[in-house]
Amino acid sequence: MIDATEFLMMMLNKARREFEKAKVRGDLKTARMKALECAKYCFEIAKKDYREREYYLKLGEKWRMTADSLEERKHKIVEKAEGGEDFRSYIEGLIAKSKVKWEDIGGLDGVKRLLMETVVIAGLQKPESIKPWKGILLFGPPGTGKTLLASACAGSLNATFFNVKADKVLSKYFGESSKLISSLYRVAREKAPSIVFIDEFDALSLSRSGDVSEASRRMLSTLLAELDGFQDKKSDILVLTLAATNTPWDLDQAVLSRFPRRIYVPLPDKNACVEIVKIHTRGLNISKLKLDEIAEMCVERFYSGRDIANLCQEAVWVMVRDVNPELYKLAELPFEELKKRELKVRPLEMSDFEEAFKKVKSPLTKKDLDRYERWNEEFGG
Numbered sequence: 001m002i003d004a005t006e007f008l009m010m011m012l013n014k015a016r017r018e019f020e021k022a023k024v025r026g027d028l029k030t031a032r033m034k035a036l037e038c039a040k041y042c043f044e045i046a047k048k049d050y051r052e053r054e055y056y057l058k059l060g061e062k063w064r065m066t067a068d069s070l071e072e073r074k075h076k077i078v079e080k081a082e083g084g085e086d087f088r089s090y091i092e093g094l095i096a097k098s099k100v101k102w103e104d105i106g107g108l109d110g111v112k113r114l115l116m117e118t119v120v121i122a123g124l125q126k127p128e129s130i131k132p133w134k135g136i137l138l139f140g141p142p143g144t145g146k147t148l149l150a151s152a153c154a155g156s157l158n159a160t161f162f163n164v165k166a167d168k169v170l171s172k173y174f175g176e177s178s179k180l181i182s183s184l185y186r187v188a189r190e191k192a193p194s195i196v197f198i199d200e201f202d203a204l205s206l207s208r209s210g211d212v213s214e215a216s217r218r219m220l221s222t223l224l225a226e227l228d229g230f231q232d233k234k235s236d237i238l239v240l241t242l243a244a245t246n247t248p249w250d251l252d253q254a255v256l257s258r259f260p261r262r263i264y265v266p267l268p269d270k271n272a273c274v275e276i277v278k279i280h281t282r283g284l285n286i287s288k289l290k291l292d293e294i295a296e297m298c299v300e301r302f303y304s305g306r307d308i309a310n311l312c313q314e315a316v317w318v319m320v321r322d323v324n325p326e327l328y329k330l331a332e333l334p335f336e337e338l339k340k341r342e343l344k345v346r347p348l349e350m351s352d353f354e355e356a357f358k359k360v361k362s363p364l365t366k367k368d369l370d371r372y373e374r375w376n377e378e379f380g381g
Helices: 004-025 028-048 053-082 085-092 109-123 146-157 177-190 214-230 253-257 270-279 291-300 305-323 327-332 350-359 366-379
Strands: 135-139 160-164 194-198 239-245 261-264
Touching: 004 028, 028 053, 085 177, 109 135, 109 146, 109 239, 109 261, 135 146, 135 366, 146 160, 146 194, 146 239, 160 177, 177 194, 177 214, 177 239, 214 253, 261 366, 270 291, 270 305, 291 305, 291 350, 305 350
Parallel strands: 135 239, 135 261, 160 194, 194 239
Antiparallel strands: none
C-alpha cells in the first residue's frame, strides 16, 4: 500500500516530467503551471517527511523561482512582440497548407463558381478596369461549408492560406489586435496570391453601436482601412479576404460595405446531400444504399454539410461494430502489430443509416432558416 509521501513523490516526478516536455515544446504557460505543481508537492512532502524537510523546502523554493522566471520570460516575449517584428512570425504561424479541392465539396455550385471566377480573373491579363473581388462575405447556418470553400479556393490555386480564427487576433497575449491585423495583411501582400479566411467574423466586427472596447474599435478601424486599401491595388495581385459568419445581422454597416459580395451558403438541397454522402463514404461499397431516400431525410431534418458528415461517420461505425464485435479487444496489442492487420468491412446498408439518424440531431429550426432567408433578401448579393 502506497503511503501519502510515496504518492506525493509519484506526483512530483510526474509533474517534473511534464514540465520538461512542455519546456522542450516551448509551451511556457504549461511549463510554469507544472513548475508550480512541483513546488506544491515539495512543500507537501516537507510537511510529512521531517528527515528530508529542509531538502524539500529548498527544492520547493527552487521550483517556485523557476515558475517566476518563466513568467518574466513570457512578459519579455510579449514586450518584444508588441515592438512589431515578432508579429510577423506569429502571423506566419497562421499559414495553413490546404489540400482541399473543389470536387471535395458537395453542392454549393453557385458559390464555387463565383470564387473560381474571382481566382481566374486575378490571374488573367485584362483591362485595368476589370478587377477581381477583394472581399467576399460568406454567411449562413453553422456547418454549411464556409471553411471548406475557403480551403478549396486556396488549395486549387496553391495560394498562401491564412486561416484566422477570431481569438487569434483578439489575443490578450499579443497585446493590440490592430497591430496583428496590419501584420496579417502586410504578410499576405508579400506572399500573394493569398487567401485570408477570417472565421467567426462577427466577433471582430460587432456593430459599433454596441458595447465595444476602444481597443476593439481601433482593431476594426485598422481592418476596414486594410480592406479599403486593397481596392486600389494593382489587379495582378490577389489578396482575397473571405469572411465567414453565422450571424450576419450582427455586423457593422461599415464592415458590410467593404464586402460587396455577400454570399448565402445555405443548407444542402437533395442533390447536394447525395454528393456529400458520396464524399464521406469514399472507399466503401454503397450499392445497397438508397441515396435519394437518405438525402430526403437529411433535408427534412435541416441537416448541414457537417451534420451529414457526422451522419456518415456514425453509419460507418455501426457497420464496423457489426462486423468487428470484438474490435475493442485488439487495444491490448502494440500499435505496430495493429498496423499489420486489416479491418473487416461490408457494404453499407440502409439499416446503418437508420441507426445513425437516431443519434445525429440538427440544432436548426424553420424559424432560424427564415431569418437567414430574410437577411439574404435584404442584404445578400
